[in-house]
Amino acid sequence: MLCFMEKKSTQMQVPIWIIDQQSRLANAFRQGTSRGAVEMSDEHAELQILLSVKNLKALAAQTILLNFNNAGFQELVIQAAKTKEKKCLKSSAQSDSYGVQPLGNLYFNPSSHNSRNTGLGNLQTLTDELVLDILGLLEGTHLGILSTVSKGFYIFCNHEPLWRNLVLETCKGGFLFKGCWRSTFVGAYRPSFPVLSFGLKVRDFYSDYLFQSWLCANLEMKPEWLERDNIVRRKGISLDEFVMDFEEPNKPVLLEGCLENWPGLEKWNRDYLIEKCGDVKFSVGPVEMKLEDYFKYSDQVREERPLYLFDPKFAEKIPQLGKDYDVPMYFNEDLFSVLGNERPDYRWIIIGPAGSGSSFHIDPNSTSAWNAVTKGSKKWILFPPDVVPPGVHPSPDGAEVASPVSIIEWFMNFYNATKNWKKRPIECVCKAGEVIFVPNGWWHLVINLEDSIAITQNFVSRRNLVNVLEFLKKPNACTLVSGTSDRVNLHDKFKNAIEAHLPGTIDELTLKDEEKKAQQNKPSFWESVTDSNAGVFRFSF
Numbered sequence: 001m002l003c004f005m006e007k008k009s010t011q012m013q014v015p016i017w018i019i020d021q022q023s024r025l026a027n028a029f030r031q032g033t034s035r036g037a038v039e040m041s042d043e044h045a046e047l048q049i050l051l052s053v054k055n056l057k058a059l060a061a062q063t064i065l066l067n068f069n070n071a072g073f074q075e076l077v078i079q080a081a082k083t084k085e086k087k088c089l090k091s092s093a094q095s096d097s098y099g100v101q102p103l104g105n106l107y108f109n110p111s112s113h114n115s116r117n118t119g120l121g122n123l124q125t126l127t128d129e130l131v132l133d134i135l136g137l138l139e140g141t142h143l144g145i146l147s148t149v150s151k152g153f154y155i156f157c158n159h160e161p162l163w164r165n166l167v168l169e170t171c172k173g174g175f176l177f178k179g180c181w182r183s184t185f186v187g188a189y190r191p192s193f194p195v196l197s198f199g200l201k202v203r204d205f206y207s208d209y210l211f212q213s214w215l216c217a218n219l220e221m222k223p224e225w226l227e228r229d230n231i232v233r234r235k236g237i238s239l240d241e242f243v244m245d246f247e248e249p250n251k252p253v254l255l256e257g258c259l260e261n262w263p264g265l266e267k268w269n270r271d272y273l274i275e276k277c278g279d280v281k282f283s284v285g286p287v288e289m290k291l292e293d294y295f296k297y298s299d300q301v302r303e304e305r306p307l308y309l310f311d312p313k314f315a316e317k318i319p320q321l322g323k324d325y326d327v328p329m330y331f332n333e334d335l336f337s338v339l340g341n342e343r344p345d346y347r348w349i350i351i352g353p354a355g356s357g358s359s360f361h362i363d364p365n366s367t368s369a370w371n372a373v374t375k376g377s378k379k380w381i382l383f384p385p386d387v388v389p390p391g392v393h394p395s396p397d398g399a400e401v402a403s404p405v406s407i408i409e410w411f412m413n414f415y416n417a418t419k420n421w422k423k424r425p426i427e428c429v430c431k432a433g434e435v436i437f438v439p440n441g442w443w444h445l446v447i448n449l450e451d452s453i454a455i456t457q458n459f460v461s462r463r464n465l466v467n468v469l470e471f472l473k474k475p476n477a478c479t480l481v482s483g484t485s486d487r488v489n490l491h492d493k494f495k496n497a498i499e500a501h502l503p504g505t506i507d508e509l510t511l512k513d514e515e516k517k518a519q520q521n522k523p524s525f526w527e528s529v530t531d532s533n534a535g536v537f538r539f540s541f
């Protein structure tokens, strides 16, 4: 029997889950759904049930352990607090790890019992990823039922990304977030069904995959990931200086004080945006959402890859937003504008909570970009075009990039490697009122350190026109070009439009580009007289 009941205690009302492994639901699953694949191997699940676990501090103060083992409970809380301190967990970290521990901890368990394996029965030989892939094929009701079958299934079936996918697939952007994705799903389809706001703690469950996922959702950015700031900063430079010192040599720069005339810098707060945008929907990952609903989600969410609002049509949808900012004078040349309505997407409003962001990528169509923060702050890491960042694996044609699941995972596993990397990256924190210039071809990763709002635009100027045309002409343009439905013809359309608007420009710039390349390949005086390998003078008679 699975039930939810209220028990009066002298202290407080205590909701209790009673899980009886002979439950009707579990039996139904065993007989009907599992076709005998799952063995009920942990019939007497000793569930340590933790209550009121919104945050670990509150947990220490309020949690009651059913099965009343107070000594054990205190130990658990102390451990949780220590882990939190050591790992810098977010103050709002959810303890809904369900007790999952990294696999290595199994070696400290004298019984070597992993309830992952006993709970999964014959499926235990599958990898965690595969189990989750299979569970991803189930609909919500079946996932809920399966979660009552064993401790192992309880944890797997409560894996938040499974419920996130279900919500996004079925509700699209029309969901009201309720603290976690599982509750959101239940709230949307079974509003009367009681859902606990906390997870059951399962003892002796070890899985690196699930632990890592929980950790990445709850880990704070460490101070040592933020302290390096080696970008060149400039305030009040002229356009010529910008072109000569940064755009021409294709180097990043952080520009201060150039958003002072932006109405959006002052005006764009949540109330203003919600009022101006009303019921209009914006692109949020794979779905479209009203701003008000998105803010409700982003206020509560703690997940590895928070949904990120990234909308290329914001100024068409809400023209006032387009009027609330001006392109900084350094970026006024915008050659794609010759294509009129046929130009690829080029400007985005970006809104996201702390922890959201963009994992390593190179900007589309070999364009350069600027990114202006109007609220919050963003940590940037940039690598030059010839240095692929550690942990990032582009496909040979560059059309796809494999990288860690989340940005925080990249920091955990690869940031340290950058200290000895071929070329150390450019790093900075870009704050409200500041603009970063992202030169074409540079790899970059961005993580929001607080709730943030930004505008970004990608552009083609004379400095990168030749390079963009070359990119658009590549044989696999149909997979590489983005932001337009007409990928294959974009090159010819753009070239013709430039010829029509700026006759002779392409030839002139191509010549200049060839001269520049020849200059770069030409050895310097010292290179011509030294043997660069041996580092000694080369001389001849």
Ligand SMILES: O=C(O)CCC(=O)C(=O)O
Pocket (backbone or CB within 6 Å): 350, 357, 358, 363, 369, 371, 378, 444, 446, 454, 456
């Ligand atoms: O998340 C961000 O603000 C960065 C956006 C970005 O990298 C891009 O638009 O290419």
